[in-house]
Amino acid sequence: MFFDYAKIFVKGGDGGNGMVSFRREKYVPQGGPSGGDGGRGGDVVLVAEEGLRTLVDFRFKKHFKAEFGKHGGSKNKHGADGENVEVKVPIGTVVKDLETDEIIGDLTVHGQKLVAAKGGRGGRGNARFASSANRAPEMADNGEAGEEFQLVLELKLLADVGLIGFPNVGKSSIIAKVSAARPKIADYHFTTIDPNLGVVRLADEESFVLVDIPGLIEGASQGMGLGHRFLRHVERTRLLLHVLDVSGSEDRDPLEDFGAIQKEIELYNPRLKERPQIIAANKTDLTGAEERLERLREALGDRYEIFPVSAVTGEGLPELMRRAGSLLKEIPDLPAAFDTEQVKLTRFKPEAPFTLEKENGVWILAGPEIQRWTVRTNFANTAAVARFLRVLQKIGVEQALRDQGAKNGDTVAVGAFEFEFLDE
Ligand SMILES: Nc1nc2c(ncn2[C@@H]2O[C@H](COP(=O)(O)OP(=O)(O)OP(=O)(O)O)[C@@H](O)[C@H]2O)c(=O)[nH]1
Ligand SMILES: [Mg+2]
Incomplete structure (x- = not known):
C-alpha cells in the first residue's frame, strides 16, 4: 500500500486580553468597572473535501494559523472573535499528532470537520470581577494562547x-x-x-x-x-x-x-x-x-x-x-476503490491538569492547564496572583505537594513565577 504524507503546523488564534477600565461620570471620580472581555481566538479546522485526491498541496503550504481575538475595550466593549481557518484535505485523510503518533481523527465523509487547534479563550474584563466585596476590581484576565500542534497527515493513495x-x-x-x-x-x-x-x-x-x-x-x-x-x-x-x-x-x-x-x-x-x-x-x-x-x-x-x-x-x-x-x-469513483476498514474517530485525550517534579530542591509545576493559567494571569497584579493560587489549590496542587513530601517553605516554580509552599 502506498501512502501520501504531509507534515503541517497548526495554531489556533490567541484569545484577546480583558480590559481594566472604569466608567467616567460627571462628579464621580471613578465610576463602576467597565472593562470588556477579550475575543476568542479562531480555530484551525480541517475539512474533508471530495474534490481533492492527494496531499501534494501541503508541499507548498504547511503553516496554518487562525486569527487572534481582539482585546476587550472600555465601556464594556467585547473584543471581536478571531476568524477560523479552514484547511481542505482529501477524504480518507488520517490525522496524527507528530509528537505522540496518536491518531487525532480520520476524515471519511465529504464536509466532515475536525478542530485541529482550538483558539484561546478571551480574557475577562474587570467588569466581570465586580462583587459586593470589591466594587472596583483592578484586575482582568489575559487571553489564553491558542493550541498549537505539529500534525502528520496520511492518505492511502489510490491510483486514478x-x-x-x-x-x-x-x-x-x-x-x-x-x-x-x-x-x-x-x-x-x-x-x-x-x-x-x-x-x-x-x-x-x-x-x-x-x-x-x-x-x-x-x-x-x-x-x-x-x-x-x-x-x-x-x-x-x-x-x-x-x-x-x-x-x-x-x-x-x-x-x-x-x-x-x-x-x-x-x-x-x-x-x-x-x-x-x-x-x-x-x-x-x-x-x-x-x-x-x-x-x-x-x-x-x-x-x-x-x-x-x-x-x-x-x-x-x-x-x-x-x-x-x-x-x-x-468518471465516478470505483465502488471498491475505498477500503471500508476505517479508523474510528478518536478525540483528544483529556489532559492531566498538571505535572509536579522536584529539581534541585525546587518543585516544578507544569502542564497544559497550568500553562493556560500562567498565560491568563497578570503576575504584576496582586488580585490576579491570589486568584491564581486559589486555582492551584482547587485543581489539587496543594494536595499533590503535600503527598509528595513538600515541606513548609519549599519553593514552587511555575514558569518564571515562584512562590513559597506554606502548609498550615
Ligand atoms: N527517444 C525516446 N526514448 C524514450 C522515450 N521514452 C522512453 N524512452 C526510452 O525507452 C526506454 C524504456 O523506457 P522506460 O521508461 O524504462 O520504459 P517502460 O515502459 O517503463 O519499460 P518497462 O518498465 O520495462 O515496462 C529507455 O531507454 C528510455 O530512455 C521518448 O519519448 N523518446
Ligand atoms: Mg518501467
Missing part, C-alpha cells in the same frame, strides 16, 4: 490513472517527467517490477495519482510475465493511459501492440473493456514516428483520443495530463 503498455514503451519515463516519482528507466524489458505511484499536480487543489504499471505482454491474462499481479493494479484505476511506442524502435507496430494489450485486459476482466482509455503515442522525437502516428490516428482516432508525446523532451505531456485530469472529473 494507470499507465499500461508493452515493456520499454516509456511508461516509467512518462511518470518520471510528470511527477516526483523516480523509477528506474532502462532500455530493456521489465525494468519496472513493482508499480510506482506519482502525484500529478495540475493546479491548486487539483491533482491526481498516476501509477506506472510494469509492462504487459501477450499471455499476461494467463499469468505470463507476472501478468496477473500487474493486471490487478490496472483493475483498480479509473482511467487507463495506454502508452504506445510510435517510433518503431523495437520493430514493433503500435497498432498491433494496442490490439494485443486490449485483448489481454479484456481476457483478464471483461469489465475493463468499459474502462475509459486514452492513448499516449510516445517517442515522437524519433524519426519515423510521424508516419506511424498517422496510421494510428486513421485506425483508432475515431474511438480514442490520441496524444502525441515525448517522454524525453516532455512535449505533449502537459496537454495529456490536463486531459486526464478533466476526464477524471467525469
Whole structure:
C-alpha cells in the first residue's frame, strides 16, 4: 500500500486580553468597572473535501494559523472573535499528532470537520470581577494562547490513472517527467517490477495519482510475465493511459501492440473493456514516428483520443495530463476503490491538569492547564496572583505537594513565577 504524507503546523488564534477600565461620570471620580472581555481566538479546522485526491498541496503550504481575538475595550466593549481557518484535505485523510503518533481523527465523509487547534479563550474584563466585596476590581484576565500542534497527515493513495503498455514503451519515463516519482528507466524489458505511484499536480487543489504499471505482454491474462499481479493494479484505476511506442524502435507496430494489450485486459476482466482509455503515442522525437502516428490516428482516432508525446523532451505531456485530469472529473469513483476498514474517530485525550517534579530542591509545576493559567494571569497584579493560587489549590496542587513530601517553605516554580509552599 502506498501512502501520501504531509507534515503541517497548526495554531489556533490567541484569545484577546480583558480590559481594566472604569466608567467616567460627571462628579464621580471613578465610576463602576467597565472593562470588556477579550475575543476568542479562531480555530484551525480541517475539512474533508471530495474534490481533492492527494496531499501534494501541503508541499507548498504547511503553516496554518487562525486569527487572534481582539482585546476587550472600555465601556464594556467585547473584543471581536478571531476568524477560523479552514484547511481542505482529501477524504480518507488520517490525522496524527507528530509528537505522540496518536491518531487525532480520520476524515471519511465529504464536509466532515475536525478542530485541529482550538483558539484561546478571551480574557475577562474587570467588569466581570465586580462583587459586593470589591466594587472596583483592578484586575482582568489575559487571553489564553491558542493550541498549537505539529500534525502528520496520511492518505492511502489510490491510483486514478494507470499507465499500461508493452515493456520499454516509456511508461516509467512518462511518470518520471510528470511527477516526483523516480523509477528506474532502462532500455530493456521489465525494468519496472513493482508499480510506482506519482502525484500529478495540475493546479491548486487539483491533482491526481498516476501509477506506472510494469509492462504487459501477450499471455499476461494467463499469468505470463507476472501478468496477473500487474493486471490487478490496472483493475483498480479509473482511467487507463495506454502508452504506445510510435517510433518503431523495437520493430514493433503500435497498432498491433494496442490490439494485443486490449485483448489481454479484456481476457483478464471483461469489465475493463468499459474502462475509459486514452492513448499516449510516445517517442515522437524519433524519426519515423510521424508516419506511424498517422496510421494510428486513421485506425483508432475515431474511438480514442490520441496524444502525441515525448517522454524525453516532455512535449505533449502537459496537454495529456490536463486531459486526464478533466476526464477524471467525469468518471465516478470505483465502488471498491475505498477500503471500508476505517479508523474510528478518536478525540483528544483529556489532559492531566498538571505535572509536579522536584529539581534541585525546587518543585516544578507544569502542564497544559497550568500553562493556560500562567498565560491568563497578570503576575504584576496582586488580585490576579491570589486568584491564581486559589486555582492551584482547587485543581489539587496543594494536595499533590503535600503527598509528595513538600515541606513548609519549599519553593514552587511555575514558569518564571515562584512562590513559597506554606502548609498550615
Ligand atoms: N527517444 C525516446 N526514448 C524514450 C522515450 N521514452 C522512453 N524512452 C526510452 O525507452 C526506454 C524504456 O523506457 P522506460 O521508461 O524504462 O520504459 P517502460 O515502459 O517503463 O519499460 P518497462 O518498465 O520495462 O515496462 C529507455 O531507454 C528510455 O530512455 C521518448 O519519448 N523518446
Ligand atoms: Mg518501467
